[in-house]
Amino acid sequence: MNPPQITLFSTPLVSTWVFDETHRILFDAGDGVTALLDSRIHKMRLAAITHTHRDHCAGLMQLLNLRGGAGDFTAVYPEGSGSARAFANFLTHFDSRSTGKVRWHPLGAGETLAIEPDRHFLRGFATNHYPPAGNSRPRSLGYQIVRQVDKVKQEFRQLPQQELDALRLEHGRAYIIETIEDILFTITGDTMPLDPACFRGSRVLMHECTFLEEAEKEEMEERGHPHSCLEEVLEIARAAEVGWLGLYHVSRRYEDEHVLSRVRERCAKIGLACPVSVALPGRLYEDLFAHTVWQGTGAETSKRG
Numbered sequence: 001m002n003p004p005q006i007t008l009f010s011t012p013l014v015s016t017w018v019f020d021e022t023h024r025i026l027f028d029a030g031d032g033v034t035a036l037l038d039s040r041i042h043k044m045r046l047a048a049i050t051h052t053h054r055d056h057c058a059g060l061m062q063l064l065n066l067r068g069g070a071g072d073f074t075a076v077y078p079e080g081s082g083s084a085r086a087f088a089n090f091l092t093h094f095d096s097r098s099t100g101k102v103r104w105h106p107l108g109a110g111e112t113l114a115i116e117p118d119r120h121f122l123r124g125f126a127t128n129h130y131p132p133a134g135n136s137r138p139r140s141l142g143y144q145i146v147r148q149v150d151k152v153k154q155e156f157r158q159l160p161q162q163e164l165d166a167l168r169l170e171h172g173r174a175y176i177i178e179t180i181e182d183i184l185f186t187i188t189g190d191t192m193p194l195d196p197a198c199f200r201g202s203r204v205l206m207h208e209c210t211f212l213e214e215a216e217k218e219e220m221e222e223r224g225h226p227h228s229c230l231e232e233v234l235e236i237a238r239a240a241e242v243g244w245l246g247l248y249h250v251s252r253r254y255e256d257e258h259v260l261s262r263v264r265e266r267c268a269k270i271g272l273a274c275p276v277s278v279a280l281p282g283r284l285y286e287d288l289f290a291h292t293v294w295q296g297t298g299a300e301t302s303k304r305g
């Protein structure tokens with residue numbers, strides 16, 4: 001299966017937004033998202049905000065002003081975010097004909113929202129981007145697109161069709177079938193590294209990668225910027241055995257060529273099996289996964305078919 005078609009722009013502190021055109025979902029809405037996507041905003045059905053740092057949501061007002069009026073648009077935000085609630089409240093009252101028609105949907109960690117097509121869900125997971133607060137509800141979320149699939153249970157898979165049919169007739173469908181999750185896409189938003197178990201089985205992982213070196217990350221952490229660095233992200237992708245890795249939210253401090261060569265070098269060092277694509281800051285990408293920086297050692301697809 002090909003990765004989804006991802007259009008994005010991501011410069012930390014300035015603007016980040018990631019449009020999954022395949023699933024018609026916008027993740028974050030940094031400044032300029034409406035101007036750059038233009039009429040394609042009408043293909044969107046949902047915007048999911050990871051957190052309310054302004055570079056991730058400053059473009060929401062204009063987007064919802066132009067897109068919300070149709071009355072079929074949902075905006076999802078972390079339920080523990082007071083700023084997101086205040087912003088939703090403001091936009092609801094600001095203009096009843098446009099932003100006021102948006103359905104606002106607070107989401108908790110582990111909670112899901114049904115999306116199209118049938119049996120597809122958007123699910124939130126807690127990320128680590130703010131100092132721990134008094135309440136346990138997350139102020140920042142990452143998101144997954146999950147599809148439920150029915151499969152014949154492991155113990156029956158070798159049986160000929162005839163015997164399967166007989167079992168189904170005798171015991172009912174639920175006896176031979178189990179429902180499993182196919183995680184089509186995961187996006188982290190801004191976060192410190194999380195347990196790789198959060199991403200296990202994900203076909204595609206979009207992970208923030210603000211820093212290239214561990215030392216820089218530590219220096220920034222002291223100034224209150226909890227982010228991830230390249231080495232950690234690649235380790236996570238390897239441990240979680242994701243099918244494809246997309247890096248974004250890369251600091252502007254690096255030269256493009258330096259980013260790309262560092263990624264290749266680090267991938268080679270750990271022998272990362274999956275292909276890797278990188279969204280360099282300050283650039284608009286129309287189909288991120290059509291650009292591969294590292295092919296992966298798994299000899300899987302190196303290009304979208």
Ligand SMILES: [Zn+2]
Pocket residue numbers: 012013016053055056190249
């Ligand atoms: Zn950010």
Ligand SMILES: [Zn+2]
Pocket residue numbers: 051053129190
């Ligand atoms: Zn942030």
